[in-house]
Amino acid sequence: MEEQHHPTTPFGRRSLTLAHLASQAIAKARPPERAVHKWNVFRAICTARMRIGVSERALTVLDALLTFHPETVLTGDGLIVFPSNYQLSLRAHGMAPATLRRHLAVLVDAGLIVRRDSPNGKRYARKGRAGEVETAFGFDLSPLVARADEFEAFAEAVRAEERALKLVRERITLCRRDIAKMIATGIEEGVPTRQGGQGPADWAEVHALYRGLIERIPRTAPPAVLEPIAEELSVLADEILILLETHIKTQIPSANESQTERHKQNSNPNILPELEPRFPESQGARSAPTPPSSRSSEGSFPLGMVLDACPDVSDYAKGGISNWRDFLATASVVRSMLGVSPSAFEEAQNVMGDIPAAIVIAAILQRGSAIASAGGYLRELTRKAETGEFSLGPMLMALIGSRKREKKRA
Known part of the structure; x- marks a missing residue:
C-alpha cells in the first residue's frame, strides 16, 4: 500500500503562510509514541490563552473538535478529525457557520491545529477493507501533542504571575487599610507629625502623600508595576507607625489620666460626639441648632x-x-x-x-x-x-x- 500523502496547502482561496508551514513541521517532527491527555492540554491552553493568542470562542471550537476524537489520549498517527460544519456547529453550542469558520482560522493561525484539506475541500475518511481509516481529510490535532510541554509551561507562567499579582494586591490592600486608620488615629489624638523639626507639617500633608501613591495604582497592571508602589506604601506605613509609637512613649505618664477623661466624656452613648473642634466665635458659630x-x-x-x-x-x-x-x-x-x-x-x-x-x-x-x-x-x-x-x-x-x-x- 502506498504511503499516505499529507496535504500541505489549504483548499480554495485560503492562503498558505510560513507560520502554517512551521506548525506542520512541528507536528511532523513529534515522536510517534508521544502521548498526552487531550483535556489536560486543553486546560493548559485555556489558562494560557492570552499568551497563545486565542479567544474564548475559539477555544469553544477547539473543545468541540476534541470531542470528535474517540480517545482521551492523543497519540500515534490517527489524530485527524473530520466533522461536518453542521455537526461541529452543534457541538460548539450552535455557533453560526461564518463565526465557526473565523475561529477555525484562528486556531490554525495559532498553531493549535493543522488543515488537511481534501481535493474538493470536503472532510471525510476513507476506510480499508478491514474497516480501519486509511486516509482522512479534516483537522489534524498533532500540534497539541507536539506542543503540550510548551502549553503547560505557558500555563504555569500565567499561574505564577496570577499568584504574584494576588500577593502584591493583598499587600497594597493591607497597607492602605493600615495607613488610613493610623492617619485617622493621629488626627483624633492630636499626634504631632514633626519630630526634631523634621517631617510633614501636618496630617493633611501625610494624607496628601498617601493619596498621591494611591492615584498611581493602575486599574490593571502586572506585578512588576505594582511592586514599587507596594514598597512605597509599606515604607509610608512604617513611618506613620513610628510617629504614633513615639507619641505613645512620650505620653505614657499621663496615659491613664487621659483615658479616664475620655471615658467620662463619652459615657453617654445617646449624644452624638462633636464632629469639629471648638474654635473662636470670630470664625462663626451656628445661631440655632437644627432638629x-x-x-x-x-x-x-x-x-x-x-x-x-x-x-x-x-x-x-x-x-x-x-x-x-x-x-x-x-x-x-x-x-x-x-x-x-x-x-x-x-x-x-x-x-x-x-x-x-x-x-x-x-x-x-x-x-x-x-x-x-x-x-x-x-x-x-x-x-x-x-x-x-x-x-x-x-x-x-x-x-x-x-x-x-x-x-x-x-
Whole structure:
C-alpha cells in the first residue's frame, strides 16, 4: 500500500503562510509514541490563552473538535478529525457557520491545529477493507501533542504571575487599610507629625502623600508595576507607625489620666460626639441648632448606596461604618485630612444638612486628584445648593457608574 500523502496547502482561496508551514513541521517532527491527555492540554491552553493568542470562542471550537476524537489520549498517527460544519456547529453550542469558520482560522493561525484539506475541500475518511481509516481529510490535532510541554509551561507562567499579582494586591490592600486608620488615629489624638523639626507639617500633608501613591495604582497592571508602589506604601506605613509609637512613649505618664477623661466624656452613648473642634466665635458659630430629625438622624439616600459610591471613606473608620453616626464621625476625620477648613464644612452643613455635607466629603475623597482644592470645591457646591443647582443623586450615581466601568475594564 502506498504511503499516505499529507496535504500541505489549504483548499480554495485560503492562503498558505510560513507560520502554517512551521506548525506542520512541528507536528511532523513529534515522536510517534508521544502521548498526552487531550483535556489536560486543553486546560493548559485555556489558562494560557492570552499568551497563545486565542479567544474564548475559539477555544469553544477547539473543545468541540476534541470531542470528535474517540480517545482521551492523543497519540500515534490517527489524530485527524473530520466533522461536518453542521455537526461541529452543534457541538460548539450552535455557533453560526461564518463565526465557526473565523475561529477555525484562528486556531490554525495559532498553531493549535493543522488543515488537511481534501481535493474538493470536503472532510471525510476513507476506510480499508478491514474497516480501519486509511486516509482522512479534516483537522489534524498533532500540534497539541507536539506542543503540550510548551502549553503547560505557558500555563504555569500565567499561574505564577496570577499568584504574584494576588500577593502584591493583598499587600497594597493591607497597607492602605493600615495607613488610613493610623492617619485617622493621629488626627483624633492630636499626634504631632514633626519630630526634631523634621517631617510633614501636618496630617493633611501625610494624607496628601498617601493619596498621591494611591492615584498611581493602575486599574490593571502586572506585578512588576505594582511592586514599587507596594514598597512605597509599606515604607509610608512604617513611618506613620513610628510617629504614633513615639507619641505613645512620650505620653505614657499621663496615659491613664487621659483615658479616664475620655471615658467620662463619652459615657453617654445617646449624644452624638462633636464632629469639629471648638474654635473662636470670630470664625462663626451656628445661631440655632437644627432638629436632629432633619439634619443628622437619617439620610435621604441609603447608607449602603453611599458606601457603594464612596468605598474609600470606610478605610478611615475605626470600627467600620454600620450607621450614620459612624459615617459622620469618619467624614469629620476625612474633612481634616483633605484640608477642608472648619468654616467651609460648617457652611455646607448649614445649607445641605449634616449627612449630605458628609456625603459630599466622602465623594471628594473618592474622586481623589480629580479635585485640586477640596475646600474650594465644597464651597462651590454649597453655593449651588443654596440656589437649588446641586443635588447629591447625580453625583452618587456618577461615582457608582464610574466604579462599575472600572470593574468591567479590569
